[in-house]
Amino acid sequence: MKRVTMADVAKAAGVSKSTVSQFLNKRYEHMGEETKEKIREAIERLGYHPNYIARSLKQKRTAMIGIIVANIMHSFSTEISRAIEDFCHEHDMHAIVCNADDDPVKERKYIEMLRARQVDGLILFPTGGNLELYKQMEQERYPVVFVDRKISEVNIRTIVVNNKEATYQAVAHLIEKGHRDIAIITPPLTIYPRIERMNGYKQALNDYRIPIKQEYMISTEIQRMISELSRLFALPDKPTALVAGNDLSFFEVMKFLKENGLRVPNNVAVVVFDNIPFASFSEPTMTTIAQPAYAMGKKAAELLLQQIHHHEELPDSNLYTFPCTLMIRESSSRALI
Amino acid sequence: MKRVTMADVAKAAGVSKSTVSQFLNKRYEHMGEETKEKIREAIERLGYHPNYIARSLKQKRTAMIGIIVANIMHSFSTEISRAIEDFCHEHDMHAIVCNADDDPVKERKYIEMLRARQVDGLILFPTGGNLELYKQMEQERYPVVFVDRKISEVNIRTIVVNNKEATYQAVAHLIEKGHRDIAIITPPLTIYPRIERMNGYKQALNDYRIPIKQEYMISTEIQRMISELSRLFALPDKPTALVAGNDLSFFEVMKFLKENGLRVPNNVAVVVFDNIPFASFSEPTMTTIAQPAYAMGKKAAELLLQQIHHHEELPDSNLYTFPCTLMIRESSSRALI
């Protein structure tokens, strides 16, 4: 398995390495037809394939970008990654996807690993736990785009959705269907979008003059959700509607309801913040707050490649907010009388 | 953003490049404590980070492997990828995931791209459309593991499941519940596992002396499934049970049933070949033929890293068959009287 190099090709074709290099880079404007043919033949005969590692070393670019997602188990993450990959593909770039599991230590490790591998830029779902590192990249003008979470301490282009407004709209929808006992369940309020979603929930209740009850707001680890839900539904004034703060919370909710023989929407209405692949054909169909993940990923890739290729200055605003769509389906459509 | 190199560190610390290199590779058995300290300090002060590209060029290894999956939209693919990544992670390797979309042209392109990037090995869901390329890798002894599909023309380690037996078992289960009109729907029979599943279906019917009907066996593009299902359920002897050959087919089946007001399992029993994330809490819960995807991915990674690190010879048998588990749930449990 000894690799054949450019030098081998050059020797076989009876020309110099530089000529072969020219040929490979399609810079054969003034190259003798006969020379080209010799090289072509030698490449074919030896089965030569260029070594991108060597090229990258010389050119100081790898044509690769890194993606560090918060949690690969969220379909939101995979959908965004897919969009980024598609965009990269169209621009002769490649993407390496890493999973930080919402852990700042892993995040740091991956940022360092990817930069050591000389990726040309980074798309990051920031945990928020590596401020100095973010700042360092900012001041080095290393190409970076943040997705899903705003980090106010740094000035880095960021793609987010209108978490607060979208949740507000969903809660308003439930209220208009007659619900007043509306609970919300999210993972711990450690990151920006979860806080914003919770704020949207509170704002809606406020605006509709419905008192906020602490016991209706659950923010806890996925593993503890089922037990918290038991507590919630043991209350004398149990909720008639439930907002799941993301897809993983929603799965826990569904497991809980199933186990306890609670029917949707008859016993409780459900709305979930996230795209659920089977929402449109589950029984019942599920009302979702759909994030435009594909468009967001595409935009992130676009912004990153812009930085990589044109070294552009940051515009005045570096926050790109995408609107969500409330997809009203059966799980929340039954009016409460 | 000018990179700081080992030479910079050496100069700043007042030592030579090689000493710094020794230090970085933890070969400081006989290194002066004072020298170490100087180097440590210089690295810290300059913010030096090693360049893995340069290191890879020299060492002729990148500590990266490539994964080329058939179709990233299958949860099977993502689950396997995740297992491979986890295993790599434990062994200080990294994985690049590419999506061939079951297209031999894309597959070839990715194989060439990944090898040009000098990945140390490849895990491949082979399309079957690049035999010469597979053979070439085999004879070059380039580390490769195949997953999901057996390619009989080459002698490459391959991880598969017992497609035929598992499908047989699922169909037998339906028969024992009283079904005799059992249909099966799969994507086109272009690849090994789909053919095997279909064979398992036929074998079961044969063994139970149930005549095989051509019109009960649908193998077509995802986009055309809904219309084929319409045809199927317009038959005078419409089926009472349906086997979905994979997750994407299953989604089409569910969409179709929903649109046509057909209930599971009352109007039709359903079994699906693939892990469905929500199978255990959907309404009804879904009977699945569960593939041990995580274990398969782990094994694939293990076999690959073995080849990479130990250049081992192929054992007598290069086929690793994993058994599936029939998870009987509500969608198929109602006995037909």
Place this chain on the structure above:
DNA sequence: TTGTATGCGTTATCAA
């Protein structure tokens, strides 16, 4: 214990 010299496979600069 540390330094010098050389090479990894490519591209870029400049001559010829």
Place this chain on the structure above:
DNA sequence: TTGATAACGCATACAA
């Protein structure tokens, strides 16, 4: 139009 030659940043054999 093509060819020497010097980088790119690191690792390593060998010398000091």
